[in-house]
Amino acid sequence: xxxxxxxxxxxxxxxxxxxxxxxxxxxxxxxxxxxxxxxxxxxxxxxxxxxxxxxxxxxxxxxxxxxxxxxxxxxxxxxxxxxxxxxxxxxxxxxxxxxxxxxxxxxxxxxxxxxxxxxxxxxxxxxxxxxxxxxxxxxxxxxxxxxxxxxxxxxxxxxxxxxxxxxxxxxxxxxxxxxxxxxxxxxxxxxxxxxxxxxxxxxxxxxxxxxxxxxxxxxxxxxxxxxxxxxxxxxxxxxxxxxxxxxxxxxxxxxxxxxxxxxxxxxxxxxxxxxxxxxxxxxxxxxxxxxxxxxxxxxxxxxxxxxxxxxxxxxxxxxxxxxxxxxxxxxxxxxxxxxxxxxxxxxxxxxxxxxxxxxxxxxxxxxxxxxxxxxxxxxxxxxxxxxxxxxxxxxxxx
Ligand code: AMP
Numbered sequence: 001x002x003x004x005x006x007x008x009x010x011x012x013x014x015x016x017x018x019x020x021x022x023x024x025x026x027x028x029x030x031x032x033x034x035x036x037x038x039x040x041x042x043x044x045x046x047x048x049x050x051x052x053x054x055x056x057x058x059x060x061x062x063x064x065x066x067x068x069x070x071x072x073x074x075x076x077x078x079x080x081x082x083x084x085x086x087x088x089x090x091x092x093x094x095x096x097x098x099x100x101x102x103x104x105x106x107x108x109x110x111x112x113x114x115x116x117x118x119x120x121x122x123x124x125x126x127x128x129x130x131x132x133x134x135x136x137x138x139x140x141x142x143x144x145x146x147x148x149x150x151x152x153x154x155x156x157x158x159x160x161x162x163x164x165x166x167x168x169x170x171x172x173x174x175x176x177x178x179x180x181x182x183x184x185x186x187x188x189x190x191x192x193x194x195x196x197x198x199x200x201x202x203x204x205x206x207x208x209x210x211x212x213x214x215x216x217x218x219x220x221x222x223x224x225x226x227x228x229x230x231x232x233x234x235x236x237x238x239x240x241x242x243x244x245x246x247x248x249x250x251x252x253x254x255x256x257x258x259x260x261x262x263x264x265x266x267x268x269x270x271x272x273x274x275x276x277x278x279x280x281x282x283x284x285x286x287x288x289x290x291x292x293x294x295x296x297x298x299x300x301x302x303x304x305x306x307x308x309x310x311x312x313x314x315x316x317x318x319x320x321x322x323x324x325x326x327x328x329x330x331x332x333x334x335x336x337x338x339x340x341x342x343x344x345x346x347x348x349x350x351x352x353x354x355x356x357x358x359x360x361x362x363x364x365x366x367x368x369x370x371x372x373x374x375x376x377x378x379x380x381x382x383x384x385x386x387x388x389x390x391x392x393x394x395x396x397x398x
Contacts, residue, residue, distance in 0.1 A: 002177070002395045003168040005043055005143050010052030012109060016139025017043065017170060018156045018391075020146040020375065021058035021076045021114075029070070031079055035362075036148075039375055041083065043145045043170035044112065048087065053107050055139055056080075057095055057115045057156055058146070065122030077114035087112060095120070096134040104138055118156050125152075127159040136163035145170025148354070148376040150391030151383075161394035169395055172375065177392065179372040180383050183351050187213055188313030194305070194336060196221030197319030197356065200244045205385040206318065207251055216261040216312075218305050220297050220321035220332060227252065227264045228285055236270065236288040263308070267298025269322065269329060276326035296322025297332035309339040310346060318353030318381065320360055334364045341369035353380040 005015075019040040024032045031037075040056075047054040063071040074091055081089035088111040092103035095115040107113050115138075118124040123131030132155045136142070142164035144150070149157050150173065161167050169177070183191075193210045195203055200223040210217060219227055222239035229240050230249035255262035268285055270292040271278040282298045297305070309315055317340060321332030337360055344350045350370040352361050355377025361367055374380040383389060 001397050002392070003397065004174050005046050005145075005168050005170050008050075008141055008143075008166055008168050010047050010050040010141060013052045013140040014055050014104060014138065015047045015052045015141045015143050016055045016057065016135065016160075016164075017047070017143040018146045018149075019043070019056050019058050019170075020148040021056070021073060022060050022148065023076060025075075029075055031075065034079060034083075036375065037076065037080055037083065039172050040145055040170070043143065043172060044084070046171060047143075048110060048112070051109050052141070053104075053109055053111065053113065055104060055113045055115065057118055057135070059119040059124065059149070059156075060117050061119075063117060063119050065119070067120045071117050071119070073114055073117050080112070080114065084112070089114060092116060096131070096138070100138055118154075124155045127153055127155050129159070131155050132159040132163060136160045139164070140166070142167040143170050144168075144391055144395055145172045146391070147173050147176040147374070147379055149379070150376065150389040151379040151387075153390035157391040158394040167395050167397065169392075173392075175372070176374055176376065176380070179351055180374065180380060183314055183316055183349065184213060184384065184386075188349055190215040190312050191314045192216045192218065192308055192312040192316070194218045194220065194309070194315065194317040195319055196223070196321045196333075198222040198239060200226045200241055200248060202381070203319065204244075204247060204251070206381055208254070209384065209386045210316070211255060211258050211260045214260060216263065216308055217255065218263050218308060220265060220301075220305075220336075221319050223319075224265050224268075224297070225294055231264070233286055234288060234290075235285075235294065236290050237293040238268075238270075238288060239293070263304065265297045265301035266304065267300045268294035269296040269298055269331070270294050271329070274323070276328050280328060295326070295329040302332060302335040306335065306339045306342075309336070309343050312343055312348050314349045314351070315340060315343055316351045316353065316384070317357050317361075318355075318384070320356050324356075324360055324363075333360050337361050337364040337366045341366040344370050353377065353384070
């Protein structure tokens, strides 16, 4: 059983909370997107309202076990303070040891402590037992609200959990488990999945596992060309994973055997180079010539996909339809974002897996027009593959 922070009496307790403050920053260290900070506020407020002290810990970037100013969480703590007027936010220059202890001892209920970057210690990712104990003494209750790292068995996400009798999930983590879990376990049918992105290799297991519950799977992005190749087509200079062609063929056969519609695009926007300004045209997928590469789905495919999405009960989207970072090849991905918004307005449950699709839905202005945008790219994929996430399993209380 996994308890929610809402069910724990935190009065007067130090709640050691793993958040995901791994925010994108520019060269000067300015936070470009503070979504991850705002997403953690409901849990922080719940602890404060309950009379507890949130002791927040996170990683930021990849400092690889060394202390680097560039990866300090100090600016993040300052940003958090700006979002919570009248709440004192104390920053501890170290995530363990005397510095952390001193700052925590001085903190009173109603205030927050932010610990320095966990990954200044290589022991964090190594899930080192001594490091787990050093962290665990800093709190009375353990709360995990970092869905984005729940697929990693690190010290702060998994290793320390069993050292607490009182351990729980934060509100964001609970929400992710609720939406992704019920989409898989109890979807409103027809259940449609849209899978894109560059390569088929990272998405095989998710496609397989979705076949168990989806009526239709729409394929886009670079991976479509490996499927087309498996159907015997010539795809010119498009991205192909030669060692996955056979597997793509097997997935097509499996889909047919299981009565799942696996739709591969009919048309594609091809270009002479992997460049926004390259010469481009729309062709049928059987007409991709050498010297041309497919960088987006075409208008006919967009229409087909839109019809399928609008008539769905549940839609799950993971991975862009084309090279959406280049404006000339973003139309397919934007169209999917629009279709998702339209489906939501029509009553469908719509879920966007994290990573690039979450960035795309935000970029095209539909972040608030879908049911749920997951905060975890890798974590949401692993969850949808049906795998047990170590960070979630560790919270379980028998
Ligand atoms: P992934 O990390 O596998 O989800 O892939 C995301 C990346 O796939 C994005 O950066 C897209 O630019 C890229 N992508 C999408 N469609 C294509 C394509 N047709 N050819 C090459 N890359 C693509």
